[in-house]
Amino acid sequence: MNAPVFAQSLNGDIAKTHSLLRFLTCGSVDDGKSTLIGRLLYECGAVFDDQLGALDRDSKKFGTQGDNFDFALLVDGLSAEREQGITIDVAYRYFATPKRSFIVADTPGHEQYTRNMATGASTADVAILLVDARKGVLTQTRRHAFIVSMLRVRHVVLAINKMDMVDFDQKIFGKIVRDFEIAARSLDLASVTAIPVSARDGDNVARRSDRASWYCGPTLLEFLESVDASEAPGADAGFLMPVQWVNRPDLDFRGFAGTLASGSVRPGDSLRVLPRGQRSNVARIVTHDGDLNEAVAGQAVTLTLQDEIDVSRGDVLVSEGANLRHGLTFGAHMFWAVEAPLVAGQRFLVKLGAFQTQAQVQALHHAIDVATYAPAPAQSLPMNAVGLVTLALDRPAVFADYARNRDLGGFILIDRLTNETVAIGLVNDAALAKRATPGEPAIPQWRLAQWWLSLERRIGVAGTQERARSMRRLAGEGAGAALVFGLVAWLSGSVLAGVAAAVLDASVRTGARRASARAQRHLDQRRDYNADGGGI
């Protein structure tokens, strides 16, 4: 993992063209995320006079800033949010400066709504992580830093907010920066830039503050306008395109529509169709504006091939030599998004790119502690937790580690009955391989402490049901075996026979339970197959 680069001054190249930057604001509750976005929009002239009029009315009705504008009300759009003064769901906001266009995801700070924060982070290039100068780095700050790093938002601005409340004290700023530096050491971030701000008053947001004369780095806006967030293409980033839709208007035309996930493609290029591996060459790149002689990553195009081969939605077109995996199982980090906890053995629909099939969570290897970022054994994964799992698919998929390709590494799990999105997943075979390698230090110093922690957790609310269930099962089996022992021992007059019968009884029961579970799974599968109609 790369150590974060702390940059308090900026050397980035000013973008030469009018480009698009997507960023999110995150951090704990009441750290001032919505206020900061409201302030940015206001300073960049993206708040119109009639909206200011409404803001003035709303500030008087719901506001927390006395007679001043409560900028948070510019972004908290749902009535429940305005009444409660909190952000529940991610809001997207738009503004532009002469240098760049920006899409902002303003995400909720409450732990309960972390899934909405993850949604906002998934498409961001830069994360603004807010910290209240009076409170410092909190568990939620660490949690959001972790999710940001996991989703590979590579650049973080540590915006230390409410500096006006601590008299712009450089020591306080310095301490928070050091605390975060220590916390973020094991995270995979390309850069961390710390900026002292007051979202309420506007210091170092778009205007340089004269109250923090000791700070000589960029303002937040200067940073956002100049950061180079383009992802360096990996050495093996060949052409990849998941087939999203087969375009077949008549017998003479058969095109494969999709968005390029990486690389580029030209007519004549040879390619393979995964997972089956058929080979062909690109005939045309068809668009409404005429054929192209090249298409690049991010473009949505339609390709025709030189050969009549069978290609359907969910297949992936790749350049020769592309290093992609396909198969029935992969390891993945999973963010669990719903109340009912994840338990190994459960079955879901998985959607990865344009591919969809059923899958079983074969194993839950560990959960990741959001405060220490260390793996901890887990029986189940509660809402808002992250764990490492092995997923077993019903049909072979084409995939890559998320770190290499977002489109072929990011997936969602869908509940087959409620259709809810229950998890956001990131393929990570590397993490699984690392875990399985013998001789690799498995963080032994953590093991015991974590075992206790997990025990403690199971005694807590999240694990209560599970614990009660296993206790009941054990007690039931124990009692049954004891009864058999007593009966046989009394009837035969032999203690040995009693023990043997009890052991036999217990193993037959376990075997029977396993067999019945297996049968149930088969039934489930068949039912799913019928209900699902073989796909979407």
Place this chain on the structure above:
Amino acid sequence: MMSQLTHLQKLEAESIHILREVVATCEKPVMLYSIGKDSSVLLHLAMKAFYPAKPPFPLLHVDTTWKFREMIAFRDETARMLGIDLIVHINEEGVKAGISPFASGSRVHTDVMKTEGLKQALDKYGFDAAFGGARRDEEKSRAKERVFSLRSSQHRWDPKGQRPEPWRLYNTRKKTGESFRVFPLSNWTEADVWDYIALEEIPVVPLYFAAPRPVVERDGALIMADDERMQLRDGESLQTRMVRFRTLGCYPLTGALESEAANLDEIIHEMRHSRVSERQGRVIDHDGSASMELKKQEGYF
């Protein structure tokens, strides 16, 4: 070395991806066509997404019977030129009940003719996914809505129960009776829409361009008398002024703005220097800050 896509190229690709995802996963999609500039862009993107095929869905216009006449002419001409099926639905019960913006007020008129009309049409034809041209920058509750917005069989939106929607991965599963509203232009701004219209030379209704038009000043808005149903109140008089429209809806509910901007360059310039938001001219948005959210919960687009 490949070139980076520009801002507009990225938006275009994202929208095409969304359009295709719906067609690949839903049974009976439809495109809500409201004749405005956003609809023009959405339709243009659909022509691109499925080329050389035609968009594999019809257009649906929920006609409140109070649209500008120029809008109706533009609608019919567009469908004819592109060779796409156009369904026009009018809430006949509302017409029979004599609902109108003048007699019933903006709220009742919009509820009955637009929201109810839309639900009737979707139910009548059994559409399970409806594209709309709404953008998140238009209004605060839209800023919170997903690209794939799930609606119950009663067409209601549950703002607190929205599914996570990471990357460009859309959960397109729904139960029988449920449907999606899908917003391919979610991440576009008003400026992006006009820049794209200029770049791609997309036709729009001439009402967006300034011309001398008969208007009356009412409740702080300039209302155009588009036909003989416009009744003048005491003390009101029709004046011919140089005006244009920034958004288009029912003519009695859409305020014009005084302008000399008669071509694309001029309106883009004017928009960039405007100090009021796009929806300021819409009467229905001002019933209260949360009124759009309520309308959406009730099934408004």
